[in-house]
Amino acid sequence: MAVNLSVPMASELKPVLGLDLGYAKANIKKEDRKDLLVMRLAPSATVAGVFTKNRFCAAPVQICKSNLEKTHAEGKKICALMVNTGNANAGTGEAGYRDAVETSAALAKLLGCNPEQVLPFSTGVILEPLPVDKILAGLPVAVADLKADNWLNAAEAIMTTDTIPKAASRTLVIDGKTVTITGMCKGSGMIKPNMATMLGFMATDAAIPRDVLDAMLRSAVEKSFNCITVDGDTSTNDSLILIATGKVDIGITDTQSVNYRKMRDAVTGLAQELSQKIVRDGEGASKFITIVVEEGRSEEECRQIAYSVAQSPLVKTAFFASDPNLGRILAAIGYAGIEDLDVDKLNLYLDDVWVAKNGGRNPAYLEEDGQRVMKKKEILVRITLARGNASSTVWTCDLSHDYVSINADYRS
Amino acid sequence: MAVNLSVPMASELKPVLGLDLGYAKANIKKEDRKDLLVMRLAPSATVAGVFTKNRFCAAPVQICKSNLEKTHAEGKKICALMVNTGNANAGTGEAGYRDAVETSAALAKLLGCNPEQVLPFSTGVILEPLPVDKILAGLPVAVADLKADNWLNAAEAIMTTDTIPKAASRTLVIDGKTVTITGMCKGSGMIKPNMATMLGFMATDAAIPRDVLDAMLRSAVEKSFNCITVDGDTSTNDSLILIATGKVDIGITDTQSVNYRKMRDAVTGLAQELSQKIVRDGEGASKFITIVVEEGRSEEECRQIAYSVAQSPLVKTAFFASDPNLGRILAAIGYAGIEDLDVDKLNLYLDDVWVAKNGGRNPAYLEEDGQRVMKKKEILVRITLARGNASSTVWTCDLSHDYVSINADYRS
Incomplete structure (x- = not known):
């Protein structure tokens, strides 16, 4: 009984050049359900992320943070993201960490990159071991499905107790060039983000340097995902990612330019729309x-x-x-x-x-x-x-x- | 569906010499319900209180605090407490303050004391005007009912959404003298006390100086009412009162003596039992x-x-x-x-x-x-x-x- 929220039409969700998405039904917790997602980025892409402040942050969150730092320090790029639902891989100790590394490495091998160039995300039940074999079996299926025009399937693949897939797009024209921003998120319970919601992904085809992208994301999250609550429970897996695939050059080099502010405002607007979708689909919400x-x-x-x-x-x-x-x-x-x-x-x-x-x-x-x-x-x-x-x-x-x-x- | 909690027998609740209780059915919110309580104290009694930290503290809470201070400063005694249910007299602004003063003054007149020697308490709906006329009409009925052996009726008269009246007694022998402590409380929702629960009253016939009684209450509340929560909502009306009627002299003059510690531990034990009763009768509680x-x-x-x-x-x-x-x-x-x-x-x-x-x-x-x-x-x-x-x-x-x-x- 989501409040004024409906399933977006696939055609509303604009592809972002330089970002392909593919899903699999990996039977992680339930049969015949989209539950595994891979996102592949163009080599020109930059990535920024904000993560939960829960001290019990999940193994994949720890790896995301460290891989973002490591690739940045070494001048490398993130080449893929992977998301599983049905299991949060949180409260799983060292075994959970090894499981997340193993599945990331498997995807890296399929895509021909290094394991630290993969960002893993998990959402679902806490304190249960990650079903690694099911994920390993599902990854080739998801990779075979990779395409740019696949956001609605992707939004479905990251759902847990959500009743409606949550995604939105906007386009803006900057210096005569059309820029696209598309995003999706999931979450309807254990929602009181503290840096980000359970899982949110936004991508634009604009070229934005990593540090600038980071500032843009932090600014946007303060006015969107950090302003919602369903039940006051801050998740162990909250993550919000902003990707700039670098396909459209609109001359953004720092946070002072007019074009930066235009992009920041558009990203903030999209983040607000997505975060509000989470509240509208809050568990049991009627208002x-x-x-x-x-x-x-x-x-x-x-x-x-x-x-x-x-x-x-x-x-x-x-x-x-x-x-x-x-x-x-x-x-x-x-x-x-x-x-x-x-x-x-x-x-x-x-x-x-x-x-x-x-x-x-x-x-x-x-x-x-x-x-x-x-x-x-x-x-x-x-x-x-x-x-x-x-x-x-x-x-x-x-x-x-x-x-x-x-x-x-x-x-x- | 309270958890392992039953109505106490009237005979279990020991009278405290020097404290009489009387109730009325004043039709404050519902018909034919005990909803008004008066407690009259012997002139030898001392009184200590702790109150909500909610900034929207109710008019009666403000008056309680100020009357306790004023009588203490002027060397006077508290002579009576009055409690109404069905209306919290909170969020009622200056009119609410005047209403609490007026009803306190009416009771003072009936008992032949000054208005500042009365402590008023209210519990119920917030943001609605106090039905002063109903309370004024009920007070003489409650005063006519005053007697020491009346704790069960009193515990019923302070209930709101409580399903079971909550009261308990204990006696201990100190230096060969029998000391009685009896207490009651109410509350089952809007419960996350911050200094005290919605309403709690404990009384002993021991003689305890006001400052020592205050220290005893603050020590007890930290290990009892300040350790419970039903829904995390701190009420506007939380008040916990400890009365020592001064009828049994066990030589307590400061907080260092063995007898002080014996009394403190007994009061703490009673406060824990009472506060746990609130949780056991928490709104909708099954565990x-x-x-x-x-x-x-x-x-x-x-x-x-x-x-x-x-x-x-x-x-x-x-x-x-x-x-x-x-x-x-x-x-x-x-x-x-x-x-x-x-x-x-x-x-x-x-x-x-x-x-x-x-x-x-x-x-x-x-x-x-x-x-x-x-x-x-x-x-x-x-x-x-x-x-x-x-x-x-x-x-x-x-x-x-x-x-x-x-x-x-x-x-x-």
Whole structure:
């Protein structure tokens, strides 16, 4: 029951020159399901990545980080990415690390590159050994399928509890040249990214130096994947990758140019669209909630308050029930940990309805107005703090019976 | 469906000499329900309190704090406590403050004391005006009911979504004198106390100076009410009160004596029993979970990890489903925010079952052993960090369909 989210048409997802995708059904956890993906990059491509801050970060995440560093230091390129679903290869200790190295090496051999030029990604159940043989058997199938016009299959191949594949494209014209950016992501539970979501991949055909690409990705993630939460659980496998295949030269050499800003804004927009798709398809989601906190002293404190509201089970169940039990929002603001917050200056709005004024119930507030807004599928919660000029936005969903059902049944 | 929790017998709840309790059915939110409580203290009584750290702390909480300070400074005594359910008088601004003052003054008049000698408490829906007239009408009824042997009625009168009244007693003999301690509490949702639970009241007939009583309460709360969570939501109204009616002199004058420690340990034990009752009656709870984190560098980091596990919706739904999806526990440890945690040294046990060894799956771990423990109603999760000697314990419950139902329906 994803909120205002449908399967994209294959034709909407523009191929990115210099990036081919191929999938296999490797039977990793379930039969007859797309569960293994290979992405092959042109030698001109640069790659940037941000990863989970969970201390139990999965073996593939550790390898991704180290391979990105190593190839960068040695002036080499990343030549391929591989993704399996059904198993997170996390909490698997040294054996998990060896398994990830072994499968990466197998793909490197198939593609004629070195193992450290491969980035591995895994998503699924934690604490279970990676089914290496199934992946080794699936890799040649995925490699045989490699083609540029394959994003929808790829988006399907990285799904776990997602109900809908998530991908989007945009094109922009810079200096008369058409640039394409296409991305996909997966994830609907264990979602409170801290650097990135469970798995997200974006690619452009523009030529962008590695360091500049890195800055662009970090800027984009702060306004997208780092602003969402489904259940407050930060995954062990969160990874977000930005690839520039280097096929279209628009003269980007640093982060100061107008063209950099154009590309950064487009990448940020795509990242926002993708990250919001994750919330719309959040486990059990029936509502899409935007929480805006304004007039704070810093973005940090605004985000802290927004997350406190977004993660409150009581607030989330009230949204599920369409019950304007809005005092729960005040309580969540109050325990957000802002020590010197003056609640007597605080205002709360639900869409166009002014609910709380100067910290108390707005005398003009009518229950029926709150009720009207709570029944909508997309709701804006706006909180003003009257203590500064900073603001922050967080996107989340409600907490429903289906969330409990999905997570009580996940492994069965 | 409270976990191993039943209604106490009235005879189990020992009267505390110097403390009378009386209730009324004031129709505050529902008809024919005990919803108003008055407690009258002997002139010899001392009172200590700890309160919510929520910035949106309710009007009665503000008044309690200020009246405790004021009477202490002026050498006066608290003479009564009053509690209403059905309305939290929080998020109600200046009007809420005036309402709490007015109802306190009415009780003071009935009892022949000053308004600042009354401590008011409210619990229920936030952001709605206090029904002052109903409370004013109920107070004389409650006062007429005042008697020492009335704890079970009192425990019923402070319930909201609680399914079972929560109270307990203990007696101990100190220097040949029998001392009684009786307490009660309420709360089952919006429970992650930060200083105290929603409402808790403990009383002893021992004579204990106010400052010493304060130290005793703060020590007890750190090992009881500050170690529980149901849903991670810190209430606007959390208050925990310890009363010493001064009827039994056991020579406590400071915090150094043996008798102080005996009393402190007994009060701590009672506070633990009461706080655990809140978890056992947690909204929708079907399991009672004890999370022990050991071998940490500080109690603080152990508690941080324990709470991260205790508050993870994914961990809580796995307990609900009796599904040994234990990787979710590792993920929650990993995102607890301990930057330098070496997960390769970490062990995880479920009761007697060694699940994770040195950060990965214990080779000897069998799914059927995990399954066996997960089916129990009371489960011990033990985590060892191998980096110090500190430890911490947190008590919590699972996240069930009923939690969502209860909170989706709360106001209706």
